[in-house]
Amino acid sequence: MPNTPNCPKCQSANTYFDGMLFICPDCFHEFTEKTSEVVEEVATKVIDSNGTELLDGDEVTVIKDLKVKGSSMVVKRGTRVKGIRLSSEDPTHIEGKVDGSSIYLMTCFLKKG
């Protein structure tokens, strides 16, 4: 018995494959792939000030003088930050190293490249 996915319509396990489609004998639903396993991705995109998607490892340029919270450090406009890391919890911030310190930067003040 080939392992067929459950019917995405009625969840029946009696589905069979006819060479082209999976067919559910219970509700006569025909389907192609394992659609029942499609998981809705709610991954939030991390975007820069231009709406360009940022990815782990990208290089960004700071477009505005930024004060670093909790320190006297100021990240100057035009500072390039290499190898950024995205935060899994907060899409409005990325982590990057500036002058050897790991800091969080707001993505709305960054430009990719």
Ligand SMILES: [Zn+2]
């Ligand atoms: Zn069905």
